[in-house]
Amino acid sequence: MGFLTDSTHLHITTWVIALILFFIAATGITKSKAVHMVLRLFYILVLVSGGALFFQWRVNYEYDIKFLLGILLIGMMEMILVRQKKNKPAGLFWALFAIILFATLFYGLKLQMGFDLF
Ligand code: HEM
Incomplete structure (x- = not known):
């Protein structure tokens, strides 16, 4: 499945589109x-x-953290949208979303594959 694991481009494309759709919603x-x-x-x-990048390239526990953060971030997006729909306060989840987004980007860009900014 080289197209999934040879580079991080596909992964980046999917989460950028997801974030845009999330902000629109x-x-x-x-x-x-x-x-x-x-x-x-x-x-x-x-x-x-x-997940494909993870199973192909995991070399240390930092990959586990990245995995967890990515899943949590998806969880926060879903919580915010569902709570908005039910007219319930979503402030706490916005705060968590911001923190987890920052941490996810940080870990993603720190790990060995693709861009290596930190
Ligand atoms: C919306 C959620 C997510 C965001 C914003 C995000 C962001 C990123 C970023 C910025 C990178 C670095 C790309 C690069 O350096 O070229 C990355 C890589 C990666 N992501 Fe995600 N990600 C998300 C969800 C996930 C999920 C759910 C998983 C696991 C199932 C995951 C696993 C990975 C792995 C294994 C890498 C490669 C790490 C490396 O060696 O650079 N990500 N992600």
Whole structure:
């Protein structure tokens, strides 16, 4: 499955699109439910592309942290959208989303594959 694991480009593409869809859904620019539906499809693509990198390249525990952070971030996006739909406060989850997003980007860019900024 070289196209999944030869580079991080596919993974990056999937999570960038997921984040854009999340912000479109969260800001309520459109009332369409389709955005949230497509976002859920992209959760799976992010998971598959990230999971493939993980199983191919994991060399230390930092990869486990990256894996966990990625999954938690998806969890936060889903919590925010579902709570908004139910008109419940989502402030706590926005705070967690911001912190976990930062940590996920940091670990992703720190690990050996692809871009290595930190
Ligand atoms: C929306 C959620 C996610 C974001 C924003 C994100 C972000 C990133 C970033 C910035 C990179 C570095 C790419 C590069 O250096 O070229 C990366 C790589 C990676 N991600 Fe994710 N990711 C997410 C979800 C996931 C999930 C769910 C998993 C696991 C199932 C995962 C596993 C990995 C792995 C194993 C790498 C390669 C690490 C390396 O050696 O550079 N990611 N991700």
